[in-house]
Structures are given as structure tokens and as C-alpha cells.
Amino acid sequence: MAVFVYAENINGVYKKAAFEAVSYAKAVADQTGDTVTAISVNPTDSSDLLYKYGASKVINIKDEGLKNFSAKAYAQAVSEVADGNIIVFPHTTDASSVAPMLAVMKNYSLITNVLEAPESQSPLQVKRKAFSGKGFMHAKADGTGVILTVSQNAFGVKENAVSGSEEVKNLSVSNEDTKVISHEQSSGKLDLKEAEIVVSAGRGLKGPENWGMVEDLANVLGAATACSKPVSDIGWRPHTEHVGQTGKAIAPNLYIAIGISGAIQHLAGVNSSKTIVVINSDPEAPFFKSADYGVVGDAFQIVPALTEKIKALKG
Amino acid sequence: MKILVCISSVPDTTSKINFTADKSAFDKNGIQWVINPLDEFALTKAVKLQESQGATVTVINVGDATTEPVIRKALAIGANDAVRVNLDPKDSFSTAKEIASVAQNGGYDLILCGKESIDYNGGSVPGMVAQLLNQPFVNASVGLEVNGAEATAVREIEGGKETISVKLPAVFAGQKGLVDEKDLIIPNMRGIMSARTKPLQVVEPVSAEVKVQGVSYDSVPPRAAVKMVSPDNLDELVRLLHEEAKVI
Ligand SMILES: Cc1cc2nc3c(=O)[nH]c(=O)nc-3n(C[C@H](O)[C@H](O)[C@H](O)COP(=O)(O)OP(=O)(O)OC[C@H]3O[C@@H](n4cnc5c(N)ncnc54)[C@H](O)[C@@H]3O)c2cc1C
Numbered sequence: 001m002a003v004f005v006y007a008e009n010i011n012g013v014y015k016k017a018a019f020e021a022v023s024y025a026k027a028v029a030d031q032t033g034d035t036v037t038a039i040s041v042n043p044t045d046s047s048d049l050l051y052k053y054g055a056s057k058v059i060n061i062k063d064e065g066l067k068n069f070s071a072k073a074y075a076q077a078v079s080e081v082a083d084g085n086i087i088v089f090p091h092t093t094d095a096s097s098v099a100p101m102l103a104v105m106k107n108y109s110l111i112t113n114v115l116e117a118p119e120s121q122s123p124l125q126v127k128r129k130a131f132s133g134k135g136f137m138h139a140k141a142d143g144t145g146v147i148l149t150v151s152q153n154a155f156g157v158k159e160n161a162v163s164g165s166e167e168v169k170n171l172s173v174s175n176e177d178t179k180v181i182s183h184e185q186s187s188g189k190l191d192l193k194e195a196e197i198v199v200s201a202g203r204g205l206k207g208p209e210n211w212g213m214v215e216d217l218a219n220v221l222g223a224a225t226a227c228s229k230p231v232s233d234i235g236w237r238p239h240t241e242h243v244g245q246t247g248k249a250i251a252p253n254l255y256i257a258i259g260i261s262g263a264i265q266h267l268a269g270v271n272s273s274k275t276i277v278v279i280n281s282d283p284e285a286p287f288f289k290s291a292d293y294g295v296v297g298d299a300f301q302i303v304p305a306l307t308e309k310i311k312a313l314k315g
Numbered sequence: 316m317k318i319l320v321c322i323s324s325v326p327d328t329t330s331k332i333n334f335t336a337d338k339s340a341f342d343k344n345g346i347q348w349v350i351n352p353l354d355e356f357a358l359t360k361a362v363k364l365q366e367s368q369g370a371t372v373t374v375i376n377v378g379d380a381t382t383e384p385v386i387r388k389a390l391a392i393g394a395n396d397a398v399r400v401n402l403d404p405k406d407s408f409s410t411a412k413e414i415a416s417v418a419q420n421g422g423y424d425l426i427l428c429g430k431e432s433i434d435y436n437g438g439s440v441p442g443m444v445a446q447l448l449n450q451p452f453v454n455a456s457v458g459l460e461v462n463g464a465e466a467t468a469v470r471e472i473e474g475g476k477e478t479i480s481v482k483l484p485a486v487f488a489g490q491k492g493l494v495d496e497k498d499l500i501i502p503n504m505r506g507i508m509s510a511r512t513k514p515l516q517v518v519e520p521v522s523a524e525v526k527v528q529g530v531s532y533d534s535v536p537p538r539a540a541v542k543m544v545s546p547d548n549l550d551e552l553v554r555l556l557h558e559e560a561k562v563i
Contacts, residue, residue, distance in 0.1 A: 010473060069477075071442060071452045091438075093471060097454035100407070100442030109526040110407065110439050125530060131341075132433045134332040136533040142526050177451035177482045181467065185475035193473070197562070221563060233496045239457075240471065245328055245433055246352045246491060254562040265328045268433075271535065275560040277552070278541075288541050293555055297546030309553045310563065 002037040003029040004082040005055065006089045006098070010185075012044030016157060016194045017090035017150075019053050023158040024150045025088040026054025027117040032086075035162075039081055041066050041074060051164035053157065058164060063171045069094055073175035075101035081169055082106075086124070091149040092193070099149050108145035115154040129154075132245045132268035152193045153251040154272070192241065195224035197254045200243060200270070202228035204259020204280065204299060208236035213300070214258060217307045220314065226250070228260045244269035258299045262287020279303065316370040316461065318361045319418055320394065321428040321440065323351040324378055324385040328433065334532040341434070341532065348385055353429030355392075356493040359500050360459060361427050362393035368461060370424075371395045375417055377410045379403045383515070390510035391502035397513070402520040406527040407435075409520075411443030416521045418448060425466070426486040430455055435529075441488035451485040457492030 005025035007018040018040075025036045038047075038055040047058035059081050066077060075098045078087070087102070089095040091113055103110035113129040119138065124146050130137040192198065199218040205211065211225075218225045225241060232242040243250055245268035255273035259280060260266060267290055270276070278291040279302050288294045295302055326332070327347040335342050350358065361372045374389040376382050377400040386397045398417055404410040418426060426445075431438035445452035457476065458469030466481045471490070481487075502510070544552045556563045 015473070068479075069472075071454060072445070075446070093455050093473060096438055097442055097452065100411075100439040101446040101452060103408070103439070103526075104411075104443050104446035110437075110443075111527055112438055113436055130435055130529075130532070131326075131332040132436060134535060135334065135341075136535070137435070137529050138531045138533075140528045140530045142528065177485070178453070179480045181478040181480055183472075183475070183477045185472070187474075189474055191473050232491075239492050242491065254556070254560070268328075275556070275562045276538075277556070288543075290538060291541045292538060292560065293552060294541045294543045295546050295549075295552060296543070302546050302549065306549050306552065309549050313553055313557060313563070 002035050002057070002084045003032070004084045004087045005036060005038050006078060006087065006095055007038040007040040007050055008090055008092055008095050009040055009043045009045060012042060014043065014045045014049055015090070015092065017092050017152050019049070019157045020152065020155055021088050021090040021150050022050050022053040022055050023160065024117065024155045026160050028086055028088065029054070031118065031121055037084070039078055041077060047164060047166045052159055052161050054160040054162055056162045056164045058166045060166060060168050061171055062168055063173055065173050065175045068175070068180040070175050070178045071097035071101055072177065073173045074098045075105055077171055077173045078102055079105045080171060085144050085146065087147045089147065089149045091151050096149050099147050103147050106145055108147050109141035109143055110147045111139045111141060112149040113151045114148050115151055117155070129272070133249060133271050134268055151251065190224040192224045192226055192248060193250055195252050197221045197223035198226050198250060198252045199223045199256045199258070200226035200228070200260060201231070201258040202260030203230050210300070211237070213303045213307070217256070217303055217310070220307055220310050228266050257287055258303060260287060261285050262290060316364070316368055316425070317421065317423045318364060318370050318372045318425045318427060319421060319423040320354070320358050320361045320372060320374045320389070321414055321426065321444070322354045322358065322374050322376050322385065322389050323429070323432040324348045324376060324382040325351045325432055325434045328352065332534070334534065338531045338533065340529070348382070350385055350388060351429050351432045353431060353433070353490050355499055356491060357427035357429055357489040358389055358392055358394065359494045359498060360489060362500060363494065364461060365393065373398060373421070375400070375414055377402055377404045377413045386515060387510045388502060390513045390515070391506040392500045393506065395513065397515045399515060399517050400520055401517050402523060405525045407437040407439035407443060408526040409523055411440045411447060412522055412524065413520050414440065415444050415447035417518065418444065424483045425461070426484070428486065428488045430488045430490045441486055445486035448486070451481050453479065453481060453485065454488045456487045456489045459487060459493060
């Protein structure tokens with residue numbers, strides 16, 4: 001029986017989270033001796049991109065009614081084609097809206113925010129994030145049907161090329177409950193949850209006019225930008241950049257925290273980062289206790305200098 | 316208009332998270348309990364709709380008697396009445412099932428929840444409730460207006476936002492932005508006094524069917540000691556990031 005995976009695309013283009021979910025599904029399938037079937041809704045990208053991570057079959061749902069996202073309609077569509085016991089989703093905003101509805105439709109167990117490949121199969125047990133990054137839970141599914149959502153940047157994208165085939169499924173799911181009025185997407189900006197490197201700053205920066213140096217550093221690193229909660233509360237930065245317990249939880253390879261004290265609620269959203277660098281003028285800032293590398297000093301001097309040095313390294 | 320707000324009682328955000336010696340459960344010793352911060356946005360939004368459109372606001376919590384102080388706090392913030400389903404919830408599905416069962420005959424136009432709880436981070440209850448009731452579901456809501464039998468919601472999408480119209484009844488999961496942070500209601504003395512006399516109905520669970528079990532828990536391993544780098548030697552920081560951590 002195949003392991004199914006929902007390969008999310010945005011405007012037809014696969015997200016990194018989709019490749020990560022397929023990589024994860026492949027690891028699950030290798031445990032059970034199965035193959036991976038990916039499902040996507042109205043993609044324009046080539047299925048080759050999914051074969052590369054281990055999907056040996058790609059089902060492309062074609063449905064004009066699904067042009068606009070609706071959690072319920074998407075769950076209905078996925079339930080019509082996914083007939084395996086395990087269905088993997090990325091834990092993105094949209095996919096994690098579809099998964100709970102699908103779990104009820106199919107009467108499956110749902111385990112969200114999973115971090116690693118299952119520890120055991122039948123019953124399926126897996127490690128997941130809990131307590132906003134302050135702990136881990138080993139969750140066991142009762143019953144055979146299971147839906148898993150994979151925490152972004154936790155398992156990683158792993159190439160595992162197989163030869164694959166594509167099937168087009170024409171559906172016409174009714175999507176009458178919700179209607180899109182307008183859609184705003186800032187183009188060209190790196191998605192914070194997908195970013196490998198995140199440069200983040202807090203109230204220590206004193207005002208929104210000082211974010212230029214944060215953006216410069218982010219640019220040379222190819223990083224996304226983030227901020228602490230008070231910074232978005234005051235309106236210095238959009239609240240979509242707020243990371244922490246009540247904002248976004250992220251897990252980049254490198255997190256650079258500038259002028260952020262390191263309050264427990266902030267740490268909760270960033271302590272899954274693989275490497276943490278803290279720049280703070282206060283040697284007693286709690287963040288240093290959770291950092292890998294620390295620099296005590298004035299951000300206004302350190303950040304531009306660091307940017308120049310990284311620029312030099314990158315040649 | 317009738318609104319149902321789902322609230323979860325969670326450890327205060329400053330809590331140190333510990334597990335019992337056998338690692339089989341969260342250690343509740345010495346924990347302060349609060350309304351899940353993301354649910355507070357939903358509750359405040361409901362109270363604002365109550366003020367502007369004359370809605371009635373009922374809060375629901377699935378929990379044992381120890382959650383009542385948190386329910387009273389929600390009443391002090393402005394909900395009209397409350398329901399507690401007398402079950403210490405074990406997973407998202409059992410919680411959603413109880414909420415849906417209470418909602419089933421309640422004739423609610425809106426069900427508002429927080430996007431996820433900050434303890435078990437399931438993010439699953441709102442969508443499950445919607446599906447159990449066969450209603451539309453809008454996750455990550457950062458704006459909501461109601462006009463008759465329809466609502467206009469703004470939801471966060473990756474790298475942007477989307478405005479949609481939604482046929483009611485429907486379920487919305489909110490987060491920061493649904494109301495402004497500064498508009499969150501802090502209960503005043505009058506609210507606290509009146510909360511004591513507001514109706515809090517306790518109902519027994521209809522089903523305790525669990526689909527996921529927490530088998531064991533681990534704490535996050537501590538990071539290795541921080542390496543401090545002099546601000547005058549940023550070349551060393553760049554070298555460490557490049558050669559040791561291999562992240563740039
Ligand atoms: C319910 C609840 C939920 C919360 N959720 C979150 C959350 O999700 N995310 C979050 O971030 N916070 C959250 N908080 C807030 C959190 O407790 C802290 O208040 C917040 O993280 C502090 O932000 P900050 O570090 O930017 O600001 P501050 O605490 O003001 O710290 C600023 C830091 O900058 C340093 N600094 C000042 N000048 C300079 C300089 N020139 N160069 C270098 N460093 C300098 C200072 O030494 C200080 O350490 C929450 C709080 C509550 C009560």
C-alpha cells in the first residue's frame with residue numbers, strides 16, 4: 001500500500017515544504033517497504049521535481065473549483081484520491097488546515113508537527129514538537145489510518161531519485177462556502193518558515209528606521225528577516241515577522257538574534273534553530289545562555305561590520 | 316447572533332516545562348494556568364462583536380474542574396456564559412468531538428478558536444470541529460467582519476494575506492491580528508465580580524474516544540556552552556560560522 005503525501009504548491013509552484021514532505025514520506029515508505037504517491041492540486045511545476053525526492057507516482061488533481069484554496073474542499077479532494085493508511089502533509093498554514101478536516105473525514109489519527117521518521121510502525125509512533133519547542137512528545141496513533149504533518153525544516157529535504165509516473169485526475173469538488181475577494185502576496189521575499197538562515201532583531205534596535213542594516217545582513221546571507229513580539233506590536237515590523245511562542249515557530253540552520261533579550265516566550269519559537277548567534281550589548285542578556293556563539297557589543301557597530309566580512313567571504 | 320469561543324487552559328507562557336520522573340506526562344506541579352494566548356484574540360474578537368452587533372458569547376472548555384478559574388477569567392473578559400465539558404482531554408480528536416457535540420444543537424453562527432494551543436501545539440481542534448459540524452473553516456484568521464449570514468475574513472497565507480467571504484455558520488481559528496494586541500481585554504473589577512454570577516454549565520462528555528496517545532515526553536537537551544567572540548574579532552565569528560558550524 002502506498003504512502004501518500006500532499007505536495008503543496010503555491011500558484012502551481014512547489015514549495016520547499018512539499019519536497020521535505022515527500023522526503024519524509026519516502027523515509028516512511030522505506031520502513032514499510034512501500035512506495036510514495038504524491039498528490040497535488042492544479043500544479044504547473046513538473047512532477048520530475050517530486051520523483052527526485054522519492055515519489056514514484058504523482059497524482060495531479062485538476063479542478064477549476066479548487067483554483068482558490070478552501071480547507072474543506074481541498075480535504076474533500078485529497079480524500080477522494082488518497083487511499084493508503086498513511087498520509088503525510090507539510091505543516092504549512094494551508095496544509096495544516098486541510099489535515100484535521102481530512103482526519104475526521106477518513107476517521108484517521110492525526111499527529112501534527114512531527115520532527116523525525118516514525119520510531120515504530122503498527123502502531124505508528126513518532127516524535128513531535130510540544131510545549132512550543134520547550135519539550136518533545138512521543139505520540140502513538142490508535143488505529144491503522146494515520147495523517148502526519150511534518151514540522152518545517154525539521155526532517156530536511158533529502159534527494160532520493162526514483163523513476164515515476166504521473167496521473168491526471170479530473171475532479172469537480174464543490175467549493176461554495178468560501179469565496180476569495182482579494183489575494184495579496186509579497187513577491188520576491190523569502191518565506192520565513194522555509195528559510196535556512198534568519199536574521200532577527202528586537203527592541204534593541206530602537207526604531208524601524210534602523211532595520212536597513214538588518215536587511216543588508218540578511219541580503220548578503222540570502223536570509224529571511226524576523227523580529228521579536230514587541231517590535232511587531234509597536235508596528236516597527238509586520239506581525240508576519242514575529243517569531244516566538246505566540247508568533248511563528250521556526251527552525252532554520254542559522255538564527256542571528258540582534259538586540260533581542262531572549263525571553264522564554266521568544267526562545268520557544270526559535271530554539272529549534274540549529275545554530276544560534278546572539279549580538280547584544282548586555283552581557284547578562286538571557287539569550288546568551290541559549291546561544292552557540294555570542295558577541296557582546298553595540299549592534300549598530302557590529303552588524304554593518306559583520307555584513308562587510310560576510311560579503312568578503314562570499315567574494 | 317450567537318458565538319461560541321473555544322478556550323484552552325494552558326501553562327503560563329513563562330512556565331518551565333518539566334515532565335514526571337517516568338517521563339510519561341507533563342508535570343503540573345507549580346504551574347500557573349492561563350487562557351491560551353491565541354484564544355484570547357478569539358475571545359476579544361467575540362466580545363467586540365457582542366458590543367457592536369449584540370451577539371451573545373458562550374465560552375466552552377473541555378477540562379476537569381481545575382480549569383474553572385480560567386473559564387471565570389473568560390467570563391470576566393466579557394463572555395455571557397460558559398460550558399465546561401467534564402473531561403480531562405487526552406487528544407485533539409476527543410476535545411473536538413466534545414466541542415462539536417455541544418455546538419451541534421446550539422445554533423451558533425460563529426465558532427472562534429485560537430490557531431493552536433501553546434502546550435500540545437496540535438493546531439487540530441478547530442479544523443476537526445468544523446468538519447464534525449460540516450462547516451467551512453478558516454485557519455490563521457487575522458481579520459473578521461460579520462454581515463448577516465456572511466462573514467468577511469482575512470487569513471494569513473505564506474508570504475501574504477487573503478480576504479475571503481465565508482457563508483455562516485463557520486469556524487475560524489484566530490491569531491495575533493484578529494484583534495490588535497493593545498485591544499486585548501484585561502478584566503476589570505466589575506467584570507471579575509459579575510463573572511462570579513454568570514452561568515457556568517457543566518456537562519458530561521459524550522465520548523472519550525482517543526485517537527492519539529502521548530506515550531512519553533522529553534525535555535529539550537541543553538545547548539553546549541556559548542562561545543563568546545570579541546566584537547573586535549568578527550573575522551573569528553565568520554570563521555566559526557563557516558568552518559565549525561558550517562552554516563554560511
Ligand atoms: C503571553 C505572552 C506571549 C509572548 N510571546 C512572545 C513571542 O511569541 N515572541 C517574542 O519575541 N516575545 C513574546 N513575548 C514577549 C517576551 O516576553 C519579551 O517581552 C520579548 O521577547 C522582548 O523583546 P526584545 O528582546 O526585542 O525586547 P527587550 O526585552 O526590550 O530587549 C531588548 C534587548 O536589546 C538589547 N540592546 C539594546 N540596545 C542594544 C544595542 N545597541 N545593541 C545590541 N543590543 C542592544 C538589550 O540589552 C536587550 O537585551 C510574549 C509575552 C507574553 C506575556
